[in-house]
Amino acid sequence: MRIDLSGRTALVTGSTQGIGAAIARGLGGSGARVGVNGRSEDRVLRAIEKLGREVPGGDFVPVVADATTEEGAAHAAERLPELDILVNNLGIFGSQPALEISDTEWRRYFDVNVLSAVRLTRTFLPGMTRRGRGRVQYIASDSAVVVPAEMIHYGMSKTALLAVSRGFAKEAAGTGVTVNCVMAGPTHTGGVEDFVYSLVDRELPWPEAQRAFMREYRPQSLLQRLIEPEEIAHMCVYLASDFASATTGGAVRVDGGYVDSILP
Known part of the structure; x- marks a missing residue:
């Protein structure tokens, strides 16, 4: 299968390292123009330099912005006004005893892992539906359905993304835009x-x-x-392509069989 994303513009939030960088590399390697996002200009530029070595001729655009804020979303829209592919990858995680998680931490996990993705979807989805083409993805987790006892605040945020994704898929129904969650396993x-x-x-x-x-x-x-980050990226690149035109409203698993279910 040869995936050609030439002429498409993508934004991957939190893409200076890890899974986000792997997704940016995969999209860029398939011909897309890719916005590389992070809060630090130095880290974004270093990431782009590395991606440029890994994908000769790749088109990577710095998007230095805090994607958890309204200002960051607005700046991203200024940098990439006609977006075709939005990958909401930004997220935080960590372990903490359930009864010791403060209200502040609950809110922080929701704001970073969920609300930032909602805000960016509100920013870019109208343009996609207007043009009749687009892909929105959310990087969720096996923790969305198998909530780890040591990180239930993280699990909560990923469960919320499943509902967010399904809801926005309904909003985009019949427009040519697909919306999906990618459920990553331990990576x-x-x-x-x-x-x-x-x-x-x-x-x-x-x-x-x-x-x-x-x-x-x-x-x-x-x-x-x-799981290696590139294995998550392969699914994201596929979902961004025309090959996945009939896949929407789904929670697509790249979890190494972690979720004990025969359903997706």
Whole structure:
């Protein structure tokens, strides 16, 4: 399957590293013009420099903005006024005992993981529907349906994204715009390495630490390893393409079989 996104413009929030950077690389490698987003100009420019080496000839645009604010959404719209592909990847995560999560933290997880995506969808979806073409994606998680006891505030935010995605898919019904959630499983990123070591012995070498984490905290995984960011990106690139024109309102799993269900 050869995916050609030439002539399409995309924005991937939180794309200076990890899954976001992998998605930006995948979209750019398929010919899309890609807005690389982060709050720090230095980090965005360094990410674009790295992406340029990985995708020779790729068209990557810096979008230095705090995507959790109204001002950030407005700036993104100024930089990329006619967007074809919006990937709401920005998110925070961490572990905390359930009864110790403060009101402030509950609100922070909702604001960053959910409301930022809602705001950007409100910003860009009208233009997509008006042009009769577009793709909106939300990076959710297996935690949306298998809520980890050590991070229920994170699970809550990802469950909310499933409802947000389905609702906006209905808003876009019949317009040629598709809206989907990508449910990522436990994924190998720098941030996740720190998270793993917060739960297992820090003296363990990484291969052993990863196995210990999966065995103790994610035993449901059929893959029995962490997913690589590129594996999430492959699904996002597919959903951004014309091949996925009949896929909308869905929660598409790239979870390594973590969710124990035969339904998507």
